[in-house]
Amino acid sequence: MVRDAGPSFFARLKPPERFRRGPFGTGAFRSSLHSERTAAWLGLALGVLFIICFVTGLLSHLIQHPPAWFEWPSRPAGLYRVTQGLHVATGLASIPVLLAKLWTVYPRLWSWPPVRDLLHLMERLSLFPLVAGSLFLLFTGVADIGLWYPWRFFFPAGHYSAAWITIGAMIVHIGAKATIIRTELNHKSDEHPAPSQGMSRRRFFALIAGVAGGVTLTTLGQTLRPLNPLALLAPRRPDVGPQGFPVNKTASGAGVLEDARDPAYRLHVEGEVARPLSFSLAELQALPQHEATLPISCVEGWSASVRWRGVRVASLLALAGAAENAEVMIESLQAVGLYRSSELNRIHARDRDTLIALEVNGEPLHIDHGYPARLIGPNRPGVMQTKWVHRLVVL
Numbered sequence: 001m002v003r004d005a006g007p008s009f010f011a012r013l014k015p016p017e018r019f020r021r022g023p024f025g026t027g028a029f030r031s032s033l034h035s036e037r038t039a040a041w042l043g044l045a046l047g048v049l050f051i052i053c054f055v056t057g058l059l060s061h062l063i064q065h066p067p068a069w070f071e072w073p074s075r076p077a078g079l080y081r082v083t084q085g086l087h088v089a090t091g092l093a094s095i096p097v098l099l100a101k102l103w104t105v106y107p108r109l110w111s112w113p114p115v116r117d118l119l120h121l122m123e124r125l126s127l128f129p130l131v132a133g134s135l136f137l138l139f140t141g142v143a144d145i146g147l148w149y150p151w152r153f154f155f156p157a158g159h160y161s162a163a164w165i166t167i168g169a170m171i172v173h174i175g176a177k178a179t180i181i182r183t184e185l186n187h188k189s190d191e192h193p194a195p196s197q198g199m200s201r202r203r204f205f206a207l208i209a210g211v212a213g214g215v216t217l218t219t220l221g222q223t224l225r226p227l228n229p230l231a232l233l234a235p236r237r238p239d240v241g242p243q244g245f246p247v248n249k250t251a252s253g254a255g256v257l258e259d260a261r262d263p264a265y266r267l268h269v270e271g272e273v274a275r276p277l278s279f280s281l282a283e284l285q286a287l288p289q290h291e292a293t294l295p296i297s298c299v300e301g302w303s304a305s306v307r308w309r310g311v312r313v314a315s316l317l318a319l320a321g322a323a324e325n326a327e328v329m330i331e332s333l334q335a336v337g338l339y340r341s342s343e344l345n346r347i348h349a350r351d352r353d354t355l356i357a358l359e360v361n362g363e364p365l366h367i368d369h370g371y372p373a374r375l376i377g378p379n380r381p382g383v384m385q386t387k388w389v390h391r392l393v394v395l
């Protein structure tokens with residue numbers, strides 16, 4: 001008996017007639033926007049957005065949890081504002097593109113045979129982490145910038161692990177689809193006559209680009225000054241708050257109202273120093289003051305640039321006799337909470353604009369902005385600009 005190499009086992013298993021209705025019926029999805037070509041172009045746009053979002057997110061993670069080989073520079077002063085602004089902007093813009101892509105390809109959920117061979121099975125299985133991961137990242141990201149945490153896990157850890165899973169699955173997906181992608185992106189348009197039914201591909205792309213552009217325009221103003229008035233969809237306006245800029249955590253939220261107002265407040269400089277020192281607020285004010293215009297660049301995507309005045313960290317370190325290449329732990333009066341302390345690497349500790357700020361825009365700090373003293377330095381994530389500073393521990 002000779003077997004011919006016909007269609008695969010699965011392909012020969014035709015679904016029973018009564019299942020070939022609705023989405024399973026032939027011609028159920030008529031719009032030619034459900035084509036490989038549309039999927040490939042949307043995939044390209046989504047791939048570019050996801051890669052920028054992933055790289056900038058990874059960078060933000062490295063800055064906040066630096067491994068031994070990584071030392072984030074303190075210049076240019078506004079670099080983190082740009083990378084984190086890009087992270088949030090590309091994440092938001094990818095939402096309409098992802099939805100369009102899912103809509104374009106969802107008819108394949110009903111394609112027959114469901115599995116052709118092992119490779120096809122693996123390709124289909126990799127779609128699960130890709131789709132679930134993307135939706136998870138975009139949902140948790142949007143919730144985070146709205147300071148809404150309807151879950152039990154720690155947001156940065158969950159968001160970070162999901163990013164690796166999603167990017168891994170994306171690479172597998174691109175690998176599996178490489179041939180199709182190349183063919184579809186290279187075809188001249190006349191080889192694919194314009195679709196006769198429904199919306200044309202050109203209009204569909206224009207619609208998605210319009211929505212993505214609209215989302216970007218109405219949120220980017222949270223960090224881009226000229227677009228401020230347009231930031232209608234951004235959860236925070238960078239010019240609204242005490243002293244003209246937002247507050248991330250209030251003094252009462254951090255439980256420091258009493259300690260921050262205590263006249264016996266002192267700032268300690270200790271650890272690996274020749275002379276441990278401590279200063280009252282009046283003593284800090286009597287030291288040479290330095291001014292710098294620096295942004296608060298929150299990881300949630302908003303940034304506000306303001307004028308700070310205070311004592312250079314480098315001067316305090318020199319007074320205490322710290323080593324030239326010292327790193328410094330900055331600790332807050334705040335007793336508990338993840339952002340009660342932050343680390344200055346060697347470069348940041350030595351930068352002339354890294355300050356223990358006492359004033360902002362010509363006034364003493366508002367208590368919600370860190371009165372009596374806060375850290376402010378160039379090119380740092382907002383979470384590392386510790387408020388209500390109590391202790392500089394030289395490492």
Ligand SMILES: Nc1nc2c(c(=O)[nH]1)N[C@H]1C(S)=C(S)[C@@H](COP(=O)(O)O)O[C@H]1N2
Pocket residue numbers: 245246247248249254296297298299332334337339340341368369370382383384385386387388
């Ligand atoms: N002690 C302490 N400092 C802190 C925080 C905090 O929760 N506790 N939040 C940080 C975050 S996330 C940001 S974005 C900035 C915001 O500073 P602002 O509230 O003065 O705008 O403060 C940082 N400093």
Ligand SMILES: [Mo]
Pocket residue numbers: 248297298299300382383
């Ligand atoms: Mo922040």
